[in-house]
Amino acid sequence: MKKYLLLTLLVCLSFVSLAQKPLKYQVFFGGKTLPTKDQTELTKFLEGCDASFPTRKEAAMFFAERAWEFVAVGKLDTATYRFNLVNALDTANIDAFWGLGVISFQRQDFPIAKQLLTKGLMSDPTQALMRVDYAIVLLSCYLKGMDCGTLAEADAELAQSLADEPKNANGWMKRSQVAFYQGNYEKSWEYFHKCRSLDILQMDLNFGSQLAEKMPDPKGIFK
Numbered sequence: 001m002k003k004y005l006l007l008t009l010l011v012c013l014s015f016v017s018l019a020q021k022p023l024k025y026q027v028f029f030g031g032k033t034l035p036t037k038d039q040t041e042l043t044k045f046l047e048g049c050d051a052s053f054p055t056r057k058e059a060a061m062f063f064a065e066r067a068w069e070f071v072a073v074g075k076l077d078t079a080t081y082r083f084n085l086v087n088a089l090d091t092a093n094i095d096a097f098w099g100l101g102v103i104s105f106q107r108q109d110f111p112i113a114k115q116l117l118t119k120g121l122m123s124d125p126t127q128a129l130m131r132v133d134y135a136i137v138l139l140s141c142y143l144k145g146m147d148c149g150t151l152a153e154a155d156a157e158l159a160q161s162l163a164d165e166p167k168n169a170n171g172w173m174k175r176s177q178v179a180f181y182q183g184n185y186e187k188s189w190e191y192f193h194k195c196r197s198l199d200i201l202q203m204d205l206n207f208g209s210q211l212a213e214k215m216p217d218p219k220g221i222f223k
Helices: 003-008 027-031 036-052 056-072 076-089 094-106 110-123 128-143 151-164 169-181 185-198 205-214
Strands: none
Touching: 027 076, 027 094, 036 056, 036 076, 056 076, 056 094, 076 094, 094 110, 094 128, 110 128, 128 151, 128 169, 151 169, 169 185, 169 205, 185 205
């Protein structure tokens, strides 16, 4: 599953305040001790994994994939709980940080999303697709007028990601958008066409129209 695509779809969600959610549905169980019932359930889960998988690391990888499936269909509470279980199995599994970062982003909790994705990248700086997601969080912070991200920071992260994975069309699309907000329309068109050359499905045509209003397409394709 291409997890970075999940961050391109910012949806308006109706959800209960995280402070009111049961701990099992909060990021890393809210950093608190679970109620007895939930702790018993967690213990049984871990024991079941020990009996069914060669290692807890392999179990974590298996359940991480299932958790991403819940994210994809918008079942964020269930996905949160599953990623919490992944972390309980293997604290080094970066999917837990990545997945919970995506969920926090979709809940528009950008500072928490930034913290989680930062931890994921610290664990594995080679994750180019996660770095694009991180840059999207930084861009969203800027657009919301929050102090958790700047255009310069977002551009730097995208530049690093694309240096590591130059064929990531989504990364070029996001860098085009950053250049647009920086007022560098020539560069924005350059990155936009780079995205087009790699994967037209990743193009944001509405954004292309906005860009054309600021500066005609140098290639004369979009008008």
